Amino acid sequence: MGRRPCCSKEGLNRGAWSVVEDQILMDYIKLHGEGNWRSLPQKAGLNRCGKSSRLRWLNYLRPDIKRGNISHDEEELILRLHKLLGNRWSLITGRLPGRTDNEIKNYWNTKLGKRKRDHPSSSSAPNSKHSKQSENEKNEPIDELSAGQPKITTLVRTKASRCTKIFIVPTQPRDHHQVEEIDDANAAVIPPPNPMVDSLVTQKAVESEPCSNGLSSLTTPVEDNSLDFIMNLNVGDLCLSELLGSEFSQLWNPHDDHEMIEESKINGDNDNWLCPSLDQSIIYTDVMPEDWTRINYVETRDDTVLHLGSLASFLDSGDD
């Protein structure tokens, strides 16, 4: 694929931006909007390459950028999201309105990463030029999602995939170890794109490595307790990212099962239901809304299993 270097032109300004350059760029974008970065500098009368202009705008000049120190809450969130997502700065930034990925990345590398180094008992490895990560550590978030949960021996990945099945636990005890297959026709999903989280974390399926909570394969019922069972729900093209873009703490709250599920039967002309906690994703299934709160595992298309309960408690807790 042919690809010209961005700044092949000789004589372009480089390095720090001057006040005048900033003003020119801001004025131009105010008038013409963002985009067309390659041609923007020429049209705006800037002696910069498009890439540099874009970066300057996104990381510094954008009006919605939040200035000032990272708050304690933001820091906590960064720590938790980094555990979850690894060095997916753009995703992490998506949860921190007004912050830029560059800012969060720098903050991590200089403050949080250093702190982690100083306290090696903590989970995430730093990623700094002063202390390079090993290949194994690099970009690989640490699996602490199951902290406080039944232990699952898993590898956490930040790889996009789509979920194909959801395992849920019913409110009322039903036939023990019952497995239901939902008709594909009732399993279409039309989720809107979620700009906040477009990727996800999956946990490697544990087919050959039974974990303590009893999940040993995708077809073997979970045995959290004697009343639990797995409903094998085919949700078609449900993108797992939509699930992950939702509030798991709300999705998974065993003490407050029905809170998030409102009267949301769609149109009243079919048996499909909207799960409001899934970031307005519309999920058409035969499953009654109350069952959504007990989603326990999501199996993805690449045979990985996401343990939603672990994620929920992880996102819910402020602990390390």
Added chain:
DNA sequence: AAGCCGATCAACCGCGATTTG
């Protein structure tokens, strides 16, 4: 005062992904 060093952060670079023609 001068030099060194570490911390910080804006900016650059390379590359994969996506869009466009």
Added chain:
DNA sequence: ACAAATCGCGGTTGATCGGCT
């Protein structure tokens, strides 16, 4: 279907600053 153009991301660099000797 393909190539080119563009975008966006994550890793890295380098200028600057402040503290220390």
